[in-house]
Amino acid sequence: MSQHCDDLMTFLNESSSPFHAVSALAARLQKAGFTQIKQLDDVVLSPGSGYFVTANDSSIIAFRAGHGQPTDGLRIIGAHTDSPNLSVKPNPVKKRSGVVQLAVDVYGGALLNPWFDRDLSLAGRVSFVDQSGQLASRLIDFRRPIAIIPSLAIHLDRDANKNRSINPQTDILPILAGLSEDDATDFDLSALLSDQISSEYEDCSDVRVLDFELSLYDCQDASLVGLDNSFLASARLDNLLSCHAGLQALLAASDAHWSLLVCNDHEEVGSASSVGAQGPMLTDVLEFIAGSAAASRKLRDQSTLLSVDNAHAVHPNFSDRHDESHGPILNRGPVVKINRNQRYATSGEGSALMRLLAERTGVPLQHFVVRTDLGCGSTIGPITAAETGIRTIDLGLPTLAMHSIRELAGCADVEYLDRLLTAFYNRVA
Numbered sequence: 001m002s003q004h005c006d007d008l009m010t011f012l013n014e015s016s017s018p019f020h021a022v023s024a025l026a027a028r029l030q031k032a033g034f035t036q037i038k039q040l041d042d043v044v045l046s047p048g049s050g051y052f053v054t055a056n057d058s059s060i061i062a063f064r065a066g067h068g069q070p071t072d073g074l075r076i077i078g079a080h081t082d083s084p085n086l087s088v089k090p091n092p093v094k095k096r097s098g099v100v101q102l103a104v105d106v107y108g109g110a111l112l113n114p115w116f117d118r119d120l121s122l123a124g125r126v127s128f129v130d131q132s133g134q135l136a137s138r139l140i141d142f143r144r145p146i147a148i149i150p151s152l153a154i155h156l157d158r159d160a161n162k163n164r165s166i167n168p169q170t171d172i173l174p175i176l177a178g179l180s181e182d183d184a185t186d187f188d189l190s191a192l193l194s195d196q197i198s199s200e201y202e203d204c205s206d207v208r209v210l211d212f213e214l215s216l217y218d219c220q221d222a223s224l225v226g227l228d229n230s231f232l233a234s235a236r237l238d239n240l241l242s243c244h245a246g247l248q249a250l251l252a253a254s255d256a257h258w259s260l261l262v263c264n265d266h267e268e269v270g271s272a273s274s275v276g277a278q279g280p281m282l283t284d285v286l287e288f289i290a291g292s293a294a295a296s297r298k299l300r301d302q303s304t305l306l307s308v309d310n311a312h313a314v315h316p317n318f319s320d321r322h323d324e325s326h327g328p329i330l331n332r333g334p335v336v337k338i339n340r341n342q343r344y345a346t347s348g349e350g351s352a353l354m355r356l357l358a359e360r361t362g363v364p365l366q367h368f369v370v371r372t373d374l375g376c377g378s379t380i381g382p383i384t385a386a387e388t389g390i391r392t393i394d395l396g397l398p399t400l401a402m403h404s405i406r407e408l409a410g411c412a413d414v415e416y417l418d419r420l421l422t423a424f425y426n427r428v429a
């Protein structure tokens with residue numbers, strides 16, 4: 001297995017929530033010598049150096065200052081840090097039928113069936129008052145199976161294999177603990193979270209928890225699958241795979257030019273948030289890099305954004321769900337995504353650039369167009385293009401089981417994507 005694929009699997013396992021994904025990206029950037037910017041105005045950029053800025057702990061922009069003028073244009077790679085999941089409601093505790101359960105919301109377009117009968121854990125950000133009376137937040141991750149959503153047995157639903165539908169309000173509450181018969185177990189979620197914070201942070205004992213953003217995730221680590229280990233199975237491949245590939249490319253990029261990576265939260269719920277692709281984060285950083293609003297306009301005119309997000313591979317059992325001439329296959333290369341109705345931002349010129357880049361890099365390229373009689377998904381590409389005016393291309397790795405709790409991609413494609421993205425930054429085409 002290549003070092004990139006190895007580190008990708010470690011990254012996927014570490015990144016149990018968007019907060020943890022940004023933390024894992026920041027750690028890798030810091031290790032590579034990138035400097036974190038807290039306030040954009042406080043820093044003088046030096047050519048050849050790397051910088052990064054985070055927002056809400058869940059979105060991140062990293063860039064390498066080139067030796068040329070930034071107004072000559074940036075090569076930008078975009079991806080998103082969030083994935084569909086089950087998110088814990090603010091007052092979640094239910095005690096019934098001898099167990100403690102947590103009420104959950106569905107975040108994004110989750111495929112719900114695969115969440116049953118999995119060993120689940122809990123991760124996210126908790127906000128509290130510390131011992132000196134200050135408001136603070138920390139990331140927590142239980143990193144062990146503490147919850148499960150059991151299926152209803154087939155004996156109690158004889159039609160389960162024909163038409164079982166899922167009511168998200170009533171059917172998917174996970175079980176967290178047993179209750180004693182006299183209901184003496186006084187389960188206290190705040191105390192549980194406070195204990196978890198103390199166990200993860202030495203300087204945070206006995207805090208008073210005020211609120212949290214926590215989501216469930218599958219404890220099963222990423223793994224190589226198939227007789228020849230040619231497939232990669234993991235949670236959150238959409239779109240942490242692309243965040244990781246963008247990071248690897250940025251770290252490998254030449255400092256002759258300016259290169260930037262933006263990984264936004266909230267793509268799965270439409271990107272309209274202060275830290276989503278529709279928010280001001282990228283525009284603010286570009287204006288800071290350019291030095292003025294007028295120079296930023298020129299910079300954006302000269303820049304190109306590659307929006308990297310997974311693409312639907314042809315499922316062998318359901319191959320009729322694809323247009324027969326535009327069906328990507330696992331391990332046959334990255335996919336340029338095209339939709340003439342602008343659900344994807346790729347123009348003919350952008351697609352041509354990718355063809356040339358792939359040709360010069362020796363990477364096979366595939367193309368996806370949704371069936372004309374099916375609706376088309378979308379991603380950060382068209383939103384970022386509309387917000388910034390930057391020429392944008394939508395591309396991604398072929399993936400099966402998208403938005404399942406466990407998705408499937410091809411290992412060879414991971415290598416292809418790394419090569420293609422590095423070549424994009426280095427302006428091989």
Ligand code: ZN
Pocket residue numbers: 080238239267309310379
């Ligand atoms: Zn995605």
